[in-house]
Amino acid sequence: MSADFLYGVEVVLNGLMAGVLYALVALGFVLIYKASGIFNYAQGVMALFAALTLVGIMDGQVPFGHLINAIFGTDLHGFGWTVPAFAAILLTILVMILFAWCVHTFVFRHLVGQPPIILFMATIGLAYFLEGVGDLMWGSDIKTLDVGLPQGASLWIEDSTAFLGGDGFYGFFIDRLDVAATLVAAVLVAALVLFSQYTKQGRAMRAVADDHQAALSVGISLNFIWWLVWSLAGFVALVAGIMWGAKSGVQFSLSLIALKALPVLMLGGFTSIPGAIVGGLIIGVGEQLFEYLVGPSIGGATENWFAYVLALAFLVVRPQGLFGERIIERV
C-alpha cells in the first residue's frame, strides 16, 4: 500500500478520535435540549468549570483563594494536600450536581413556559456568570490535568501496523489519550442509552421531553427531572472537560469548544444521542480529511470554518439533522 494512502488512513483515524471529543460536548447539549427545550449555551463553560474544579480539588487549592487573600490580607494558596484523582472526580461530580440544582432552582424554574429565545439568553448569561465564578474560584492560569490517563503515542499500535507500508512507513501514529477518550465516550453513551430506555428516571425523562402535562398526570415531578437532566449534563461536561483538559491543558479557551459542538448538532440533530456521536465523528473526520486533501492547495487552516460550512450545507438539505426527530403531525 502506498504511504500516501496509509497516511490518509491515519488522518481518518485521528479525525475519528477528535470527533469523539466534539461528540462528548454535543451530548451535553442534546440531554438538556431534549428534556427541557433549552439550548444550553453554557455547556462548554460547564466543561471548563468542571475541569477547573477537578484540578483545584486534586491540587488542594483553596477555592476563592485570591478573593479571600485580597479581602482579609491573608496568604492562602493551598491546603497543602493533594487528593487522589478518583476521589477528586467523585467530589467534582457532587459539585456539578449542586450546580445543577442551583441553576434549576434559581434560574430556569422561574422561566418555565417562556419562549425559547428567553431561555437561550438566560444560558448565555449563565455561561459568562459561570466563567467568572470559575476564574474567581480557581484562578485564571493554565493548569495541567493528569488523572492518570495514558498519554503519548501508542508504540504498540505503531509497531503492529508498521508492516502495512514500505520503508518510509513506521506504523500509525495514534495518541493513547485519544484511544482512552474513545473508550470512555463509548461506555458513557451506552450507559446513557440504557439509562433512558430501561430505568424509571430515564423513562420519566423521555416523557417530560415529550409532554409536560401528560408527564405530570402520571406522577412525574418536572422539577426533579430537570434537576436530573442538568446533573447528567454536568457529568457529561466533566467527562468532556477531563478529556480536553488532559489533551490541551485546562484553560479558558476550553469554553470555545462549545461552538464546535454547534455544527455537530446541526448534523446529528438536536434531539438524538446517537446523532450527537455520529455528527461528532463526521465533523472530526471531515475536518481532518479536508485539511489533508484540500488544505494545502488553498492555504490551509480549513479547520476553522470547514465544520460550519458542512453544517450549513446540511441545513439546506435536511434541516432536522441526520437523526433528528421528524415532526409527525396528522392533519
Add this chain to the structure above:
Amino acid sequence: MSALPAAGPEAAPSRPVLMELKNITLRFGGVEAIKDISFDIREGEIRAIIGPNGAGKSSMLNVISGFYHPQEGEVWFRGRRRPAMKPYQVARLGIARTFQNIALFDGMSVLDNVMTGRITHMKRGIFAQGVWKGPAEREEVANREAVERIIDFLEIQRIRKTPVGRLPYGLKKRVELARALAAEPKLLLLDEPMAGMNVEEKEDMSRFILDVNDEFGTTIALIEHDMGVVMDLSDRVVVMDYGRKIGDGTPAEVRANPEVIDAYLGVAHD
C-alpha cells in the same frame, strides 16, 4: 334549587365515599369558574359531570387532579382532607386522568406510553436499577406483565410497538385510557373520553369504560357532552351550569329535574 336528594339511595346504596368536594369555589381573576359546588364520588361508581360549554366541568376535573387550586373549599380523599398538591403528587395518591385534547408522549411507542403509567409503582432506586439483576429486574417484569394485561384488555396488542404520533385519533384516546389504567388508580378521571369520535368508536369506548368499572372495580368520574352516552353509562350525574351545580342524582332523576331541562336538556329531552 332542586329538591333532589344528593344521592339517590338506589344508585349507590351504602357505598363508602371515596372523594368529597366541599364548597369548591375557583376564580380566574374576576371570573368565577366554579361557584360553591359540593358533591361526592362513591367507591366503585361511574360519576358523570355534565353541563353546557363553559359550565366549568373541565375546571372541576382540574381541581380534582390538582392542576387547578380552588380559592375556597376542601377536597377530601379516602377520608382525609387533601392539602393543596401538585398534579404529580395527586397522581401518586392514585388519581389518574386523561385529557380532553389527548396528552400522550408522541415520540414513544404505545407500550412505552402505557409503561409510563406504571411510574408510580416503580420503587427501586437508581442504584438497584443500575445493577439490574435482582429486585429491579423482578419489578420491571411485574410492571411489564401488568401493562400487557391492560393492552390486551383494551385490544391494542397490534399497535403496541407503533409510535403514538402515527395513530388515528380514536386509538390515541384508547392508549391514553390504557396509560391511566396502568397506574391502577383508585379514581379514574376521564375528560370527554368520546369527544370527536364517530358512533362506532363511541360504542367501543363506552364498552371499555363499563368493562373497566366492572372488572377492576375502578371508580370513574367523567365529563361528557353526549347525553345519550352519559345516561347509559353513569350511576349518578352532577349537572353544572355557569359554574353552579343545578342538579345531582341518578340519570332518571336528573332527566326529570326541570332546572336541568331548562339549562341543558331542553332541546334534546324527549
